[in-house]
Amino acid sequence: MEAEHPRIRTSASFPRRGLLKFIRAFRCMLLSRTLDEKLACLYRLGNLPGGGVYLSKGQEAVSVSAGLTLRKGDVFAPTIRDSAGRLAFGETIEEALRTCLGSILGPMRGREGNVHRGRPKDGYLPMISHLGAMISVVNGMLMARRFKGIENTVGTACLGDGATSTGSFHEGLNQAAVEHLPLVTIVANNQYAYSTPNSRQFACASLFDRAVGYGITGHRVDGTNLFDCLRVVGLATDNARRGKGPQMVVAELLRLCGHGEHDPADYVDPLLKASPFGVDCMERAEKDLLERGWTSPGQIAIWKSEAADRVEKAVALVQSEPSPDPLTENWSAFASSRS
Numbered sequence: 001m002e003a004e005h006p007r008i009r010t011s012a013s014f015p016r017r018g019l020l021k022f023i024r025a026f027r028c029m030l031l032s033r034t035l036d037e038k039l040a041c042l043y044r045l046g047n048l049p050g051g052g053v054y055l056s057k058g059q060e061a062v063s064v065s066a067g068l069t070l071r072k073g074d075v076f077a078p079t080i081r082d083s084a085g086r087l088a089f090g091e092t093i094e095e096a097l098r099t100c101l102g103s104i105l106g107p108m109r110g111r112e113g114n115v116h117r118g119r120p121k122d123g124y125l126p127m128i129s130h131l132g133a134m135i136s137v138v139n140g141m142l143m144a145r146r147f148k149g150i151e152n153t154v155g156t157a158c159l160g161d162g163a164t165s166t167g168s169f170h171e172g173l174n175q176a177a178v179e180h181l182p183l184v185t186i187v188a189n190n191q192y193a194y195s196t197p198n199s200r201q202f203a204c205a206s207l208f209d210r211a212v213g214y215g216i217t218g219h220r221v222d223g224t225n226l227f228d229c230l231r232v233v234g235l236a237t238d239n240a241r242r243g244k245g246p247q248m249v250v251a252e253l254l255r256l257c258g259h260g261e262h263d264p265a266d267y268v269d270p271l272l273k274a275s276p277f278g279v280d281c282m283e284r285a286e287k288d289l290l291e292r293g294w295t296s297p298g299q300i301a302i303w304k305s306e307a308a309d310r311v312e313k314a315v316a317l318v319q320s321e322p323s324p325d326p327l328t329e330n331w332s333a334f335a336s337s338r339s
């Protein structure tokens with residue numbers, strides 16, 4: 001992200017560092033939402049060669065908090081709803097678009113249509129679609145770092161509520177607990193796994209209760225509130241970095257879109273939409289910024305227009321790039337492994 005704008009006002013009661021982080025997170029969320037909206041348009045126009053598109057609407061606050069609290073050398077395993085976290089961890093909008101538009105210059109060299117993208121050498125893992133599977137992969141990377149004597153590192157695996165009902169989730173979390181790994185699992189409980197509501201997924205009162213069963217520290221956070229997400233995810237990540245073992249953060253929120261853009265999501269309970277879960281974290285963060293007098297509507301309008309401009313320019317650039325040529329390909333998946 002670019003340098004912060006000088007017109008941000010701070011107050012004695014809120015540390016400037018925290019405020020700058022909030023603004024950085026907000027702008028990252030804005031870029032993510034703008035990119036998502038553009039991808040939805042391209043999908044409807046039939047201009048996405050990769051097929052499906054999966055959006056993050058409503059989940060940006062917890063996602064961006066995950067990406068922003070990590071450092072170089074850490075491991076990040078995002079899900080399909082972590083567009084904001086990916087950008088915060090260092091992905092560029094060009095990388096995302098190159099994957100979705102099939103450019104040979106993308107990180108997956110035109111092999112992948114949407115979310116299974118990353119740069120493993122930089123600790124940014126392309127996701128495995130099988131729910132819960134990424135915990136074991138992150139565990140393995142953390143074990144490798146331990147064997148090499150690398151300290152103060154953290155691995156964050158993002159998950160949905162549906163993923164917590166799989167055997168992989170149990171095995172991975174249990175292994176991390178027994179090995180006392182610096183793993184942070186962030187469960188974005190968006191109340192549905194595709195169309196299956198929480199009530200048909202698990203019988204415990206809250207997914208947060210599961211941390212007790214694994215003998216790890218659990219945290220619960222309102223996923224619609226950027227302040228709380230930055231604070232709670234920051235605390236969990238610090239705990240893991242300081243040797244306090246695996247941490248599980250459960251963020252309560254509502255998916256404000258379909259599972260993918262092909263899904264009208266007409267099964268979502270209207271009562272949930274009207275409940276506190278249904279609050280849009282972007283709108284809430286914007287309101288918070290204005291109500292606290294930290295910035296002006298004019299400044300927010302500039303940020304929005306800058307985000308739109310960046311996305312439009314990136315789309316135009318990537319649409320002009322070539323697709324893989326089968327005659328000259330070496331068929332290796334990652335850009336970095338090209339000989």
Ligand SMILES: Cc1ncc(C[n+]2csc(CCOP(=O)(O)OP(=O)(O)O)c2C)c(N)n1
Nearest residue numbers: 081129130131160161162163190192193194
């Ligand atoms: C082991 C496994 N079972 C089923 C699927 C098919 N599937 C893909 S996404 C999805 C729903 C995921 O729900 P959740 O974990 O809550 O994430 P969300 O989409 O809500 O963010 C399902 C069932 C899968 N990918 N892996």
Ligand SMILES: [Mg+2]
Nearest residue numbers: 160161192193
């Ligand atoms: Mg879900």
